[in-house]
Every structure is written in structure tokens, then in C-alpha cells.
Amino acid sequence: MNYIDLHCDALTKEGVACVTAENLRAGGCALQCFAAFVDGTRGEGYERAAALCDKFDEMCKREGFRTAAQGSRGAFERGVAAMLTVEGGEAVGDDLERLDALFARGVKMMGLTWNRDNALGAANGSRGGLTAFGRACVERMCEMGMIPDVAHGSDGLISDVAEICGKRGAPFVASHAGAREVFFHPRNLTDEGIRAVAESGGVVGLYFVAKFLAADGSAEGQRAAILAHARHILRVGGEDVLALGSDFDGAPVNAYVKSPADVPRLISDLEGAFGARVAEKIALGNAKRVLGDFGKDSLALRPR
Numbered sequence: 001m002n003y004i005d006l007h008c009d010a011l012t013k014e015g016v017a018c019v020t021a022e023n024l025r026a027g028g029c030a031l032q033c034f035a036a037f038v039d040g041t042r043g044e045g046y047e048r049a050a051a052l053c054d055k056f057d058e059m060c061k062r063e064g065f066r067t068a069a070q071g072s073r074g075a076f077e078r079g080v081a082a083m084l085t086v087e088g089g090e091a092v093g094d095d096l097e098r099l100d101a102l103f104a105r106g107v108k109m110m111g112l113t114w115n116r117d118n119a120l121g122a123a124n125g126s127r128g129g130l131t132a133f134g135r136a137c138v139e140r141m142c143e144m145g146m147i148p149d150v151a152h153g154s155d156g157l158i159s160d161v162a163e164i165c166g167k168r169g170a171p172f173v174a175s176h177a178g179a180r181e182v183f184f185h186p187r188n189l190t191d192e193g194i195r196a197v198a199e200s201g202g203v204v205g206l207y208f209v210a211k212f213l214a215a216d217g218s219a220e221g222q223r224a225a226i227l228a229h230a231r232h233i234l235r236v237g238g239e240d241v242l243a244l245g246s247d248f249d250g251a252p253v254n255a256y257v258k259s260p261a262d263v264p265r266l267i268s269d270l271e272g273a274f275g276a277r278v279a280e281k282i283a284l285g286n287a288k289r290v291l292g293d294f295g296k297d298s299l300a301l302r303p304r
Contacts (some may be wrong), residue, residue, distance in 0.1 A: 001267050002030040003283040004291070005260070006109075006205035006243055007085070007151070007176040009250030011052050011059070012037045018259035019248045021063040024080045027260035030284060031081040031291070033175065034059070036107070037250070038088035039114050045090030046098045053105045056084045067106065083291070085149070085175070087111040089120035094133055096140055108291070109147040111175065112138070112157065122154035125186035129156030130164075138164045147290070148172040150197075151205075151245070155190055162196035171202035171290050176245035178212050179232040183225065185212050191236045198237035203286045205245020206230055208254040222256035226266065227273050230282065239278050243287040 010019035011034050024032055036052035038045045060067055065082035084105070089112045092098045102110070112134065113123040120134035130138065138148050138161055148165065150158045151174045158174075165172045174197055180188035189197075189204065197204050206229055210217045214225035233242050248260065257266050263283075271279035 001264070001271075001280060001283055002028050003244055003263055003267060004031045004033075004287040005029060005248070005263075006033050006173065006203070006245035006287055007035055007087075007207070007250070008032060008246055008248040009035055009037055009087075010248070011035065011055055013249040017249045018253070020260075021065070021080065023260040027263040029080050029260055029263070031083060031287075032065075032260075033083045033085050033109065035085045035087040035111070035250075036091065037114070038086065038091045039116070045088065045093055046095075046101075049086055049091035049102060050105070053084060053102070053107070056082070056106075083108050085109040085111070087149075087152075088114040089118050089134070089137065090114075092120070092137060094119045096136065099137060099140055099146070100144070103144050103146050107146065109149050109173065109175065110141065111149040111151055111153075112161070113152050113154075115152060121157040121160070123157075124152050124154055126154045127156065128154060129160040135160065135164060139168075142168040142170040147202075149175045150193075151175045151177050152187070155193060158189070158193045158196060162200060165200045165202075171200045172197065173202045173205065173290060174245075175205045176207040176209075176247045176250075177204055178207060178209075178229045179236070181236075182229050182232050183212065183214055187212050194233055194237045194241065198241040201290065202241070203243040203290050204233055204237065204241055205243045205287070206233065206282075207245050207247040207251075208257045209247050209251040210254050211252075217255060219255040222254050223269065226256065227269065230270065231273070234274065234278070239281055240286055240289075242282045243290075244283060
């Protein structure tokens with residue numbers, strides 16, 4: 001069974017990355033989202049994002065990855081597709097024209113915050129929501145067809161994004177997250193957050209970050225935790241909300257799912273827990289629906 005992964009940090013990984021062409025193909029990845037991560041500490045957010053866009057283009061050419069833009073023209077062939085995203089609204093700063101420029105570069109989804117409050121809004125663990133500029137930014141994203149990503153956002157920010165996207169009839173996502181009711185951590189979504197994503201028509205990409213999933217970091221402990229988070233998100237948000245968002249290369253290796261090559265084992269366990277139809281939705285169908293139907297450039301993913 002093919003799968004889509006909504007988030008990895010291979011573009012900024014120092015040392016050996018686990019998200020490689022070999023591992024993606026071994027795991028049956030249909031589409032991998034690559035995040036241009038910008039934390040804003042150097043005050044050069046847009047320049048950093050633009051450089052990572054260049055790096056993404058070079059990687060796709062070198063590895064033979066197909067891009068979302070190629071897919072929208074019906075040019076997909078067999079193999080791995082790649083989508084460019086941004087993690088951290090510092091890439092925009094306080095200038096909406098930079099958002100337009102990133103979209104023109106092929107950025108299809110943007111995480112509004114990382115672990116610090118910024119000009120767009122409050123990060124996880126903080127109080128508050130979107131700033132006035134953040135609201136304008138999300139409005140513009142909905143207009144142009146860039147997907148707002150609330151992973152790393154505060155509970156208030158998620159509520160504000162839900163309000164805007166609800167009025168626009170646009171989906172938003174939490175590209176890499178878990179369920180706070182299963183394991184308490186501010187990076188995990190409340191039930192209200194899960195429902196808000198589901199009601200927008202968006203998806204929650206379940207991540208494999210061990211310390212956010214359970215206290216037990218063993219392979220069996222993480223297997224049980226991932227299935228528990230999946231079960232809870234399905235119960236709260238329904239079978240159309242759950243997807244995969246590994247956070248490979250952005251966190252220590254998970255003992256259960258160490259690389260993209262291990263994803264088939266996870267999918268098999270999801271199938272055993274929830275049945276083949278729901279497992280296919282989690283692995284591929286739900287993310288494909290959101291990425292394919294939202295925006296001016298659609299994806300025409302083909303099963304192998």
C-alpha cells in the first residue's frame with residue numbers, strides 16, 4: 001500500500017538523513033512533503049526559506065522526484081513525488097508579498113509557527129492566537145490555495161485558523177501532531193483541535209516523535225502508542241481526518257518506525273487494528289484528498 005507523508009525535515013537535517021530516495025522507494029512512498037524549516041533566530045527568515053527552496057529543486061532534480069507542479073500537468077510517472085512546504089511563519093516576516101513569492105516558488109503548505117511566537121501568532125504552549133497580521137496571512141493563504149498548517153500552533157491559534165477557514169470553506173491541517181488526551185504535551189492536539197481540523201475537511205498527520213507519544217520509548221511501547229493516538233484521533237475526528245506526518249529527520253529516531261522503509265510495517269499494523277479500508281485512508285486517501293482538491297495546482301497521484 002502506498003502512503004503520503006505530510007512532514008519531514010530532510011532539507012535541514014545535519015548528518016545522515018533517513019529520508020532518502022532509497023528508503024522512500026523501499027517504503028512505497030507516493031508523496032513526501034519536505035519542509036523548509038525557518039526558526040527565525042537569525043532574522044533572515046525569507047532568505048533562509050528561499051535558499052531551502054533552491055535546495056529542494058536541486059534535490060528533486062538529483063533524485064528524480066516528481067513535483068506537485070509536474071503532477072498538476074498530468075506528468076506524473078511511477079515513483080516518488082515531492083511537495084515543498086514551509087515550517088515557520090518567520091519565512092514571511094511581516095510582508096504578505098513574501099507569501100506570494102513562496103507560493104510562486106512551489107510552496108503548497110506553510111506552518112504558521114514553530115516553537116516560538118512570531119509575527120503571525122502564538123506557538124504551542126503559549127497563550128493567545130493569531131495576530132492581526134497572522135489573520136491577514138491565513139486569509140491570503142486561503143485565497144491563493146496554500147494550505148495553513150497549525151502544527152506547533154497554540155490552542156488559540158488553532159481556534160482562530162478554524163474560524164477563518166470555516167468562513168472560507170477551506171481546509172487546514174496539522175501536518176505532524178498527536179492527541180493530547182492520549183499523552184499530555186502542548187505539541188499534541190486537544191480534542192477541540194482535532195475536531196476543528198476535521199470540520200474544515202483537513203487532516204492531522206500523526207507523527208513518530210517518541211517523546212510526544214508515550215513515556216515508553218521502546219519499539220513495542222511506541223507501536224502501542226502510535227495505535228492509541230490513531231484510535232483516539234479517529235474516534236474524535238472521524239475516519240477522514242487521520243493521515244501520516246512522520247517528522248522524520250526532525251526528531252530522534254523512533255524505535256518502532258526508524259525510517260520510511262519501515263512504514264509498510266506500520267501500515268500493516270494499522271490495517272490489523274482498523275481494517276484495510278480505514279488503513280488506506282490513513283496512509284494515502286485522506287491526505288490525497290486534501291492535497292489534491294485544495295488550491296490551483298492539484299495532485300494527480302497514481303497508485304503503483
